[in-house]
Amino acid sequence: xVMTPTAYxxxxxxxxxxWRTSKPVIDYSKCTRCMICWKFCPDVAxxxxxxxxxxxxxxxxxKMEAPFIDYDHCKGCGICANECPFDAIEMVREGEDK
Amino acid sequence: xxxxxxxxxxxTGNEAVATGVKLARVKFISAYPITPQTAIVxxxxxxxxxxxxxxxxxxxxxxxxxxxxxMTSEMTGIRSFTASSSHGVLYxxxxxxxxxxxxxxxxxAVVNRAIGPPWNIWADQTDSITQRDTxxxxxxxxxxxxxxxSILLGYKVAENKNVMLPIMSMQDAFTLSHTSxxxxxxxxxxxxxxxxxxxxxxxxxxxxxxxxxxLMPPDGPFMxxxxxxxxSMYRAIEVVKEETKxxxxxxxxDFPGLIENFMMEDADYALITMGSMSSTGKYTVRxxxxxxxxxxxxxILFYRPFPAEEILKSIKGLKGxxxxxxxxxxxxxxxVYEDVVTSLYNKTDIPIKNYVIGLGGRDIRVKDYEKMYxxxxxxxxxxxxxxxxxx
Numbered sequence: 375x376v377m378t379p380t381a382y383x384x385x386x387x388x389x390x391x392x393w394r395t396s397k398p399v400i401d402y403s404k405c406t407r408c409m410i411c412w413k414f415c416p417d418v419a420x421x422x423x424x425x426x427x428x429x430x431x432x433x434x435x436x437k438m439e440a441p442f443i444d445y446d447h448c449k450g451c452g453i454c455a456n457e458c459p460f461d462a463i464e465m466v467r468e469g470e471d472k
Numbered sequence: 473x474x475x476x477x478x479x480x481x482x483x484t485g486n487e488a489v490a491t492g493v494k495l496a497r498v499k500f501i502s503a504y505p506i507t508p509q510t511a512i513v514x515x516x517x518x519x520x521x522x523x524x525x526x527x528x529x530x531x532x533x534x535x536x537x538x539x540x541x542x543m544t545s546e547m548t549g550i551r552s553f554t555a556s557s558s559h560g561v562l563y564x565x566x567x568x569x570x571x572x573x574x575x576x577x578x579x580x581a582v583v584n585r586a587i588g589p590p591w592n593i594w595a596d597q598t599d600s601i602t603q604r605d606t607x608x609x610x611x612x613x614x615x616x617x618x619x620x621x622s623i624l625l626g627y628k629v630a631e632n633k634n635v636m637l638p639i640m641s642m643q644d645a646f647t648l649s650h651t652s653x654x655x656x657x658x659x660x661x662x663x664x665x666x667x668x669x670x671x672x673x674x675x676x677x678x679x680x681x682x683x684x685x686x687l688m689p690p691d692g693p694f695m696x697x698x699x700x701x702x703x704s705m706y707r708a709i710e711v712v713k714e715e716t717k718x719x720x721x722x723x724x725x726d727f728p729g730l731i732e733n734f735m736m737e738d739a740d741y742a743l744i745t746m747g748s749m750s751s752t753g754k755y756t757v758r759x760x761x762x763x764x765x766x767x768x769x770x771x772i773l774f775y776r777p778f779p780a781e782e783i784l785k786s787i788k789g790l791k792g793x794x795x796x797x798x799x800x801x802x803x804x805x806x807x808v809y810e811d812v813v814t815s816l817y818n819k820t821d822i823p824i825k826n827y828v829i830g831l832g833g834r835d836i837r838v839k840d841y842e843k844m845y846x847x848x849x850x851x852x853x854x855x856x857x858x859x860x861x862x863x
Contacts, residue, residue, distance in 0.1 A: 376636040377693070377700040379575045380674045380682045388687060 492623030572607025594833020
């Protein structure tokens with residue numbers, strides 16, 4: 375029998391972020407949950423947390439669905455940081471985490 | 473063996489291929505017409521329209537799409553077929569890799585035609601020879617009978633669980649594709665008995681979702697999959713031998729298998745050929761034998777997998793060998809020549825000569841063969857052009 379050429383698991387199980395040099399970090403105290411970052415991410419590496427418990431600029435949006443970065447697939451392109459209208463996403467060089 | 477129900481019909485190579493497809497109970501056909509393959513597609517479309525074959529026929533806008541749709545239908549576990557020629561084969565080159573890499577036992581009939589420029593629709597094997605590294609098996613036919621038989625045998629070998637690689641069946645433009653000769657139509661129920669239904673071990677199924685060709689990082693089994701393809705290709709050598717034996721017993725046929733040896737038993741000099749030009753070669757061998765020259769001919773049917781051991785066995789005792797290439801590669805000698813020399817490296821010390829012949833449908837004449845056999849006796853290992861520049 376030959377090796378099977380097909381993948382039975384979703385490709386999201388394959389981590390494709392090892393070549394990233396800087397990563398986006400969301401400052402939830404500034405994030406209004408507008409989801410513009412989620413729309414712009416070219417690699418579907420921003421996901422939605424449906425039961426969030428993050429900081430928020432106002433109490434009424436604390437329980438709203440919030441974006442979070444999937445660091446196993448984010449390539450660090452910085453588009454989300456560039457597009458965020460509230461400067462809530464900062465690009466941090468890998469290995470220089472605060 | 474039960475009595476054979478033998479039906480003979482006069483048909484062209486293209487019709488023989490279409491009949492072979494019908495006998496193989498192909499369920500899906502997708503093709504784009506190109507001279508000289510068009511008649512295969514027309515014949516099959518006619519069969520589908522008249523309910524002579526229980527298959528779906530899809531018209532596509534290009535050869536790339538033809539191979540893409542053939543690939544995806546095969547993924548669902550349906551025996552699928554396409555046919556092309558020349559620039560059409562080049563246009564689907566990318567998809568050839570996808571089909572082989574996805575381990576789908578698709579069969580494609582290729583009518584060998586020259587590659588332009590200049591524009592040329594006649595016989596030349598450059599179109600399929602340049603696809604040798606795609607992971608497809610390749611079989612070159614000499615007669616319309618073989619054009620039909622290689623469809624049944626081809627699917628059987630390709631669908632073997634230890635092979636699972638696609639296969640191309642080649643016939644030369646016009647010499648076979650548009651020339652009528654008697655062909656034995658294999659019995660339909662025997663053919664079904666021989667080939668059975670396709671049982672793809674990894675087919676697409678809505679209840680069991682899986683992905684073909686998804687991203688594979690460098691530490692994933694990318695190299696292992698390529699190695700497995702190559703190992704499978706080598707395993708196909710034994711499968712071709714076994715299946716040829718079974719085929720010949722089943723149909724009382726004489727399909728030669730990997731290679732054919734013609735008057736090689738006591739030969740001193742031999743030429744290696746591929747495809748329809750072999751017939752002129754065999755005629756010349758008989759003619760030269762009458763003059764007392766001990767010559768023979770080795771015909772390669774399967775170019776991939778390459779029958780290295782069979783050729784080594786055949787050339788035992790030769791004083792000179794020549795390899796004919798009906799294709800052109802630039803900056804190196806012919807493709808078939810290279811494969812023969814690689815196979816025989818350090819295993820023989822006879823001179824091996826390379827002949828480039830018959831490009832763009834250039835006539836391959838008896839006097840050309842006579843010249844080539846005489847050339848072998850000079851004992852050189854040079855490369856020579858035959859019937860070029862008015863010589």
